[in-house]
Amino acid sequence: MAGLRVLDLTRLLPGPMATLHLADQGAEVIKIEDTGLGDYARTMGPGAAQASAEGKDSPFFRMLNRNKKSLRLDLKQPAGVQVFLRLAAEADVIFESFRPGVVDRLGIGYEAVRAINPRIVYCAITGYGQTGPWAHYAGHDINFIAMSGLLDQIGTPGSAPAMPDFQIGDLLGGCLTSLVGVLTAVMGAKATGRGSHVDVAMADAILAHSVFPLLATQTPDGLAPRGEGEMTGASPGYAVYPTADDRYLAVGAIESKFWQTLCTALGLPELATTDMTNAAEMKHAREALAMVIKTQPLAYWKKTLVPLDCCVTPVLRLDEAVNHPQFIARQIIVNETGLTQCAPPFKLSHWPQTERRPAATAGADSAAVLQAVGYSADEIETLRRDGVI
Template identity: 50%
Template sequence: MGAAGRRGRIPFQGSSGPGRAARRRRAAAPRPAQPGCAGRARSGGTREDPGARPRVRRRSLSQRGGQERSPGRRAGVREQPRRGARRRARLARPAGRGGARVAARARCGHHRPLSAAAVAAHRRLARLRRRGCHFGSDAAACAVRGGVPVTPAASPRAKPLAGLRVIDLTRLLPGPMASLQLADLGADVIKIEDRGAGDSARTLGARGGETAPLFRLLNRNKRALRLDLKKAAGAGVLLRLAHDADVLIESFRPGVMDRLGLGYAVLAAENPRLVYCAISGYGARGAWAQRAGHDINYLGLAGVLDQIGAAGGPPVVPNFQIADLLGGAAAAVSGILAAALDARSSGRGRFVDVSMTDAVLSQAVFALCGLLARGTSPPRGGDTLSGGVPCYGVYETADGRYLAVGALERKFWSRLCEALGRPDLEAFHLEGGERGAFARAELAAVFRAHPLAHWTSLLEGVDCCVTPVLKIEEAMREAHFRERGTVFEADGMLQLGPPFRLSDFEFDASRAAPAAGADSDAVLGEAGYEPEEIAHLREIEVI
């Protein structure tokens, strides 16, 4: 039984065996067109169908014993059916443009005849497409409401990343956030911690002997294994696990894995399909590669921290780990999935080098636009999107709360000025300099006259891009987020769901964050270790 069978998991589609390109090459030899398939052959031949009926070679006249053709019949052309037969064929053919193709495939000698259920599904698909539903291969299963596809409430489809096995060696925030998104999509993520303190996120801000909320938020839907990689036996275990894995993520300083004898070259030799993702502050190569750092350092070196803050004031440290999350979640997940998709067809993995500083700098689009336009960086708090114009900024209310005004478009600004009873401010829409400062002061005085509740009530029905600045506890109570599943309760606490919604996919947090090494026996057993071998590894303090 293969490795996948031992583990009892579905292999990630296409992760082994010939890829799509190889199958196309095998099917490259052109075949003669068959009746009912006219105009359907692709250039370079058609893909072979393992379940197709065998081809029937037409016998020559001599092979048929001199039998002559029927009058009016040419070689390779069907006899014209009688009038009644043509009428019956028309009645039996599925409706719609898709139905014609279905009937043609059914007549063709290279396709299986379709069942009545399949024909009905094609009819529904054709009807939905005519009504504006273009939902890929799921169009036949979706309802249409005003031309917008609506996902069914329940779906039998597997999770998008089911069968993808991920080894997670990361700690704290960046790497665990990346592997969390993969786990939430169905990947089998095995979190590996050392036998000492393990991931420090377990105790960061924890009360008493409880596991910290940070660890519980970032490590749901994962399994856990403790492993001492500094021991030869521990390194051997990781090699064995990597042999059957699709992805490995680590966040050590560049060079650490090589010194352990577990660098990319070694693991790729063990498993050429492996996607190896290394997340670090400054990347695997470059003058800063060996520097230590945290989110604030990455923001500072990328020129982004300088842009955050009010005009005339110092840079402001955001309470949001921009570099950690752009690097750990966005950049790493994008690179991993791109490399994993390529490995499906090529059979070869890749080294994914993620720099959190690069991740921040690569997104500094508007700051760069200001530099290109003026030859110097925009002043802090003085650009269009940093509070330098009256229509885009934060204004205080009478009770010390704040409103976020984002009326960048003229129509929104006009509606806001009208609702406030200040049509005279409409001319100052995108003004900077002294005129902009005057308009901002006037608008600030208007908002300071009443509390937040007054303004939210007044502007509730006005389409002008003005919203309250909520506190985090208020955001967690918002019905909108609860309805979409962005905020939910699991493991006895509030949790945050995935940042996207997929059709035919119901997210669930079925597995709480594991205790350290909770799944060691199961994971090693799936890798082929016998119970006595696992006991020995525990005895010598490898697991």
């Protein structure tokens, strides 16, 4: 993506993760923060206090902002707006995550930029989008997955909804969905010279990907209660089972060949013909599997079932996952400047991964970024003196 210039006005997780993917593939990403607190992520997350004591940004910030340039800019000053528009005139993509209308009030919205750069792709990431009765409401990941019906489906029968330690709305919705929209629009801009405003609502994205729950609502039985759906606990071939040492085994033996292999290995060949449409038979099979699996520790099942290739895996803790031979072989985990993080989660055969540069300190590239669009040293010094940068 060398040659793609991206202006990133976003903070925290969704937008910075999206622009991280672009930066890792060679795009020039200029992270623009205000001259006050800037991106709150610099002081948030596990390890932030220790990092601050050492004069560093938080691990959370450093993990999401490698390979980016940093510019501090006061967009509440007219001179700051002019700096932004000058940068935008030569940019390909802009990401922002303010509430609807904020960028327009600042004078840097899509229409203002399109007037000077018709090919701009301008992506707005919000919780509920630019339109609709909830457009101006604030929210976080828990709110978006709650509104879209996902949170209600996570958990065990009779329990309260379980909060996942994975920001599904932020990452599926705010990050990956925005990238699909942006790259679609970038291709269109290259072909026609006309860019696009990309309106991404994280709640929309979750709902749009809720394939099986949405299908279930259109069946005579409707959507199953929490923890009782075909993919959430009712099926014995797609479930989580406790082991003797209070660990867990994940079974995904949906296809009959995998289910038959698993039943035979567990000494339960009679269950191989279980009718997976009969609730009573499924319940009996699940209880039988649970009794057998509970007799041995996780290490035993890893040794005996995983090699059979019947879609059975241990439920690993994250500290175990990052040290697993599979992920090590894939080189997905990297440790740079004392920070364990993930490399891009895909491999391109013709373009090896680019060199990774650590996240920049706030405003570290301000002068270089402005020089690249024609500002003189005297002009930059004036902007700095006036608190614009």
